[in-house]
Amino acid sequence: MKEWRRFGCSLVHAWNGILYTIRTQRNMQIHIVIAVLVLLAAWWLRVPRGDLLLVLFSIGLVMAMETMNTAIERTVDLVTREHHPLAKAAKDAGAGAVLLAAVTAAAIGLYVFVPPLLAKCFAL
Numbered sequence: 001m002k003e004w005r006r007f008g009c010s011l012v013h014a015w016n017g018i019l020y021t022i023r024t025q026r027n028m029q030i031h032i033v034i035a036v037l038v039l040l041a042a043w044w045l046r047v048p049r050g051d052l053l054l055v056l057f058s059i060g061l062v063m064a065m066e067t068m069n070t071a072i073e074r075t076v077d078l079v080t081r082e083h084h085p086l087a088k089a090a091k092d093a094g095a096g097a098v099l100l101a102a103v104t105a106a107a108i109g110l111y112v113f114v115p116p117l118l119a120k121c122f123a124l
Helices: 002-024 026-044 049-079 085-123
Strands: none
Touching: 002 026, 002 049, 026 049, 026 085, 049 085
């Protein structure tokens, strides 16, 4: 029973971290709006389940990287408020991880959405 309680506490802490990121990070709020629009487009275009799985994975990857970037930024800010080359490198690397995830998601988006969009456009 103790293990389940500990697991439950871990889930609460994880959820709190996600909510903190949503509340404090404008980019995460933008990612959420884009994710909703992408999922609506997937529904409208009747994207196959396998492709939808790629889209969901991409959304999760970008949001996970944004959450990790927030953790890195807050940790660096806790350690020092001074401009230090290592602090800058840590923050830049975190932002770079988000950028790589977003570019990957965009590439997957093109792969998934261009064919059905073209089919809808030319079917009119």
